[in-house]
Amino acid sequence: MANPPSQPPRHSKILRYIAIVLLVLIVLVGLAVLITWLIIKPKRFVYTIEEGSIKNYNLTKNHLNSTFEFALRSYNPNSKISIYYDSIEASVEYDDQTIAFEVVDPFFQPHRNVTRLDLKLTSQYVPLSGSNSKDIALERSSGEIEIAVMLKARIRYKVGMWKSKDRILIIWCSPVRVRFSRPNNFERTYCDTEL
Known part of the structure; x- marks a missing residue:
């Protein structure tokens, strides 16, 4: 069977x-x-520093007072993506030390748009490390200082009616070379981004 x-x-x-x-x-x-x-078809946003100057510079006893003014150009090349900048913190860094700071007003950037941000970052009696104080004094005597400009933004993307959750965008512009005497000769600096 x-x-x-x-x-x-x-x-x-x-x-x-x-x-x-x-x-x-x-x-x-x-x-x-x-x-x-x-x-x-998402494309990267493009950020550049177009202008830069230093005003009211004073370095006394390792403490810095100055105003750093920059024009940041934000270009959105996308045809369907807009972006909300809900909060923005801008800072000037010298050799990994923050020497100036500003909170920037929130704004909305529509698609295929160029937005110019006028940044005015101030240093008010900022204590510098001994080596940074000497280096900034040397750069002052040479007529030009090399710094980094960083923006940390809380953003949301908008595509049609859909809006994304909050994300943190870091915009890092370095090296930014600013002349003390002739701000008209400023060279454009392209920035890197990190999400």
């Missing part, structure tokens, strides 16, 4: 169906993301 063919256990069929359903869902989500990306 022949044995009847063995049937695969019922739970293995269920696991196979679950695996197929999960695979189909993963493929569908991947296709949705790809189609959305192809429709939106």
